[in-house]
Amino acid sequence: MTIPNQDARTPVTLLTGWLGAGKTTLLNRILADPQGHKFAVLVNEFGDIGVDDRLVTKSKDDVVELSNGCVCCTVRGDLVKTLKNLRRRRPPLFRRREFDWVLIETTGIAEPAPLLRTFLVESDISVAYRVESVIGMVDARNLETALQESSAIEQLALADLLILNKTDLVSTEQTVQTQQRLQGINAAAPILRAQNANIDVAEILKARTPRGLEDLHEHESEHNNMQSISLRSEHPLDEMKVQLWLSACATMLQGKLIRYKGFINLYQRQERGIMQGVYELYTVDAGQKWHEDEPRVTELVFIGRDLDREFLARGLKACQADC
Secondary structure, three states: OOOOOOOOOEEEEEEEEOOOOOHHHHHHHHHHOOOOOOEEEEEOOHHHOOOOHHHEEEEEOOEEEEOOOOEEEEOOOOHHHHHHHHHHOOOOOOOOOOOOEEEEEOOOOOOHHHHHHHHHHOHHHHOOEEEEEEEEEEEOOOHHHHOOOHHHHHHHHOOOEEEEEOHHHOOHHHHHHHHHHHHHHOOOOOEEEOOOOOOOHHHHHOOOOOOOOOOOOOEEOOOOOEEEEEEEEOOOEOHHHHHHHHHHHHHHOOOOEEEEEEEEOEOOOOEEEEEEEEOOEEEEEEEEEOOOOOOOOEEEEEEEEOOOHHHHHHHHHHOEOOO
């Protein structure tokens, strides 16, 4: 298991959420306040973006140039091909089409896991792009209707941040109940409340490494047996044992394990390991160095269906370094 010391890849933020949750409104807010970034925006059809007329300056083929220097592409075909083509756009012919961040608005019915897998399995993509976070938009008024669809449940379960939108359309009591439902599906993701997607853009672009798990408990959704299981270890882990364990999990839990992520405290490593996995594929990259006064703790979240917590816990314990 190799851990790069630096990550110069272009960050990618995925905007997911069931139909009508407010993804396009959120996208417009980001474009109106880009925080100094130049975005490449990928959507299925440009008509779905609804970018304000004042932002659009030029349209040619499937590329729309925005007045703030961002570029918007339609994705009617292969996402991999689109991402590769974006990297080839260079001055002077594409003078204003440089970008330092990618925003992908998925269709309302799309499951995010196959998309996440693309960034791990496609070598030309994995060396150039990294998924910074998955943002899940939620319609506070229509959550129960959305939860009848397995794709909507997976969108919520795999999100790094959940935005409970349209809270102005429901009562305070219903908002609280809806938030509790979300926590039951995805205990690891912070939940922000919003009206008309009025979220600070800095919060959207923030790197969403897993939060501390000491206050989390295992949650099992009544929908499709979706679970999020959190594990914690204060003992340093052996790098080779971790690699063998994660590979075994990916193989033995095939069809059950959807996403897994977290911090890893590797023996004799000064940087914390950042683990990201989707289906049978995973990566461990070097994060920030551990602070001297900071406890070095491994904190992991496994998301999937019909997972066995004891099986996972035994595997983690077996990874302890001999020190």
